[in-house]
Amino acid sequence: MEGGSRSPCPLDMDFSTQIAALLSPPSAESVKDYYDELIAIRKCPGLKINFNNDSGKAVFSVKEFEEGELVLKDPVLVAAQHTTNKVDCLVCSHCFRFIGSVELQIGRKLILQDLGLTDDNEKVCTMASHNVGTDSLFDRKDDTSTSTYQNLKKNYISGEVLESLVGGKLSLPFSSIFSLPSVFDCPGGCKEEHYCSKSCADSDWEFVHSILCTGRNKESSQRDAMLKFIEHANSTNDIFILAAKVISFVILRFKKLKQLCLKKNEKCTKLVGIDFPLLLEAWKPVSMGFKKRWWDCIALPDDVDASDEQSFRMQIRDLAYTSLLLLKKSIFEDECAPCILGNFDLVVASPIEDYFIYIDELPSPDKEEAEKLTRPFLESLGDEYSVCCQGTGFYPIQSCMNHSCLPNAKAFKRDEDKDGQAVIIAVRPILEGEEITISYIDEDLPYEERQALLADYGFKCMCPRCVEEKRKA
């Protein structure tokens, strides 16, 4: 591996040519073809991806946009909700929409809080690896003949009431206005993932989850190995869960391409046991956003001295290698040699905030009447009563947008944007042919602070504002 000690991974040596090919930037022509097709599929004909001399790929407008106009809706290619966030939000594992009901969201969170899961990271991880979703909450009813949650300590809402809330026996006033899609279980029966519809469940199964599922169809040794991988990721860095999803996505895409190829009776070239051209093709959507290996580009934490950078990077590379070995034990595939890539934030607003605002804005006496029921729940939830769904994902088009401290667009979720898609809105009129830029940081900060933050992204900003402010300094 360049710039560090020798890689602990023998694959790096054995497959150095193939790995170099996988990690080398795709040609300008294949980038153009790939994004032209994707833009047509995404139905955002106002955009074009081209190369810009200073910063590589860039998004350009091919039409005028008005201030406030939607520029892009970009569904996530692969994403994962943060492990700790799973206590706060029950969301569809495919589109990241909130699911169940206002009652289930509130009751589930209070129960998990009372079980101590929000205070204790270790326990959150355990909860996530044996995921407490909906069934597992209800399953506990079988454990006792009386109410399951009657021993809950912190809330002054009784366990019985919470049980009625998650079980659908107790309705909160006006909650039907904020109705959420019903919960669909994982088709593999793992109880770790939940969905908003059969189509989301099927898509996730087809594109990612069938390999990672710890449900009934998994052989028990593989299931144990997968649980060990998940536990390691949750107690070190949950970015490895996203990495595992990316690897699954590539393997499943590879298998599909291979089947297609065999169906058409085409010759599939074999290279040291790997059908390499097909693997390159399967990896293509990921390669479009791949920059560097994770340990080479992750920002140096504040508490790590610059002189220790090299050893820090080697440590996290070794951590990634340990994670990869654990994953390989559970999804061993001869045909694919995986790798880890970069990431982008995923955020979906919680409907719980809207619900409590609605109650607060009701006219008298409806408000007082409704609050008799809702206030104890709001008080029990505390300041963090409506945490967003937060995670990490890879957005193919948004990830091509460069930074400017004087951007013409921004990521902004409107009221109607209730899922994990990236939404980009024009912040001023955009001319045809202009590059579309967003700000990666708080652009209200002074010049020096902006540059310091952008250094973590590996570049010095030369936008017109920075050039001007530097000149004046």
Ligand SMILES: C[S@@+](CC[C@H](N)C(=O)[O-])C[C@H]1O[C@@H](n2cnc3c(N)ncnc32)[C@H](O)[C@@H]1O
């Ligand atoms: C999310 S990507 C944007 C797309 C990128 N240009 C590409 O080719 O994939 C972020 C990376 O783009 C480059 N970049 C973004 N904005 C830039 C700018 N204003 N000046 C120089 N490089 C920039 C940096 O390398 C940064 O790490």
